[in-house]
Amino acid sequence: MFRIYGRANSINVRKVLWMCDEVGEAFEREDWGRGYRPTDDDEFRKVSDFGVIPVVDDDGFILRESNTIVRYLATKHGRDDLYPTDLRNRARIEQWMDWAATDAYIGIRPVFLGLQVKMAQFKDDAKAIEGGIREWTQQMSRLDRHLANGTSYVTGNAFTVADIPVGLIANRWFGIEFPKPQLTALEAYYDRLSERPAFMRHGRNGTP
Ligand SMILES: N[C@@H](CCC(=O)N[C@@H](CS)C(=O)NCC(=O)O)C(=O)O
Structure with missing residues (x-):
């Protein structure tokens, strides 16, 4: 089990x-x-x-x-379509997964814990929240520019495991209220992911 x-x-x-x-x-x-x-x-x-x-x-x-x-x-599960064995295709996927866990996550933490969870340590720390918003916005703008170049998913035109951490970050971005720029390629990506029932169940399910 x-x-x-x-x-x-x-x-x-x-x-x-x-x-x-x-x-x-x-x-x-x-x-x-x-x-x-x-x-x-x-x-x-x-x-x-x-x-x-x-x-x-x-x-x-x-x-x-x-x-x-x-x-x-x-x-x-032998899902080469989601995580290919080809060296470069695999490395490109891992690049996005690493980005989601590192650079992209730096700004998210104070924003999520301050504005959403309202954790004592963050909720009144306006400086940390503002800094987080700035950093997160910069990272999401980079993602938006990448998606605007014409790829449907982060590594190309097929859904891969890279879209799992990135898609959940997109869900958090759209799910928390704070001033943010309109990122149209990111919005389209979020809607595209929403065609997947598994994303609707575990990602876009009302929880940021
Ligand atoms: N790098 C770890 C990070 C794990 C992590 O930080 N998990 C958080 C929840 S998202 C946690 O354990 N928080 C403590 C808690 O919920 O008590 C991973 O990707 O699995």
Whole structure:
């Protein structure tokens, strides 16, 4: 059995849920993390000592890091269409997954935790929120320019695993209220992803 540890409203758990749905991986899920049982609980630490979700247990094989889990599932299911073995096609996908987890995420954190979660540490920190908005907007404008060059998905004209983290960031961008420029290629991309039932279930489901 494929068991997912983590709350279903976490952006990183949602990558795994979306991917399971895409490849038809049956799973069971336990709620762990903010608002549920804490990840420093001894029971969680027996599974993973890193204190973050998601963690998965695939018949005794424990794995963390959401993007790695997404790629693991693609390979497990032989989905070369979603995660090609061709060196350059694969590298281009990984480039976008790395961007989503690093440069793109720097600005998102203070904005999401301050404006959406209203976490004590961020909610009154206008400077951090403003800085986050500036940084996030710059990154999303870069993504918009890339998409405006005529590609339907981030790596070309086919949906791949790269669109999972990037699509969830787009969902968060459109789901949180703050002043933002109109990014029409990004809007079109968001609507294109919305043709996928798995994205509607685990991404564009009302939770940013
Ligand atoms: N690089 C990790 C980041 C994991 C992470 O930061 N997860 C957040 C949720 S999105 C978390 O564990 N938060 C603590 C909590 O919910 O208690 C991954 O991609 O899986």
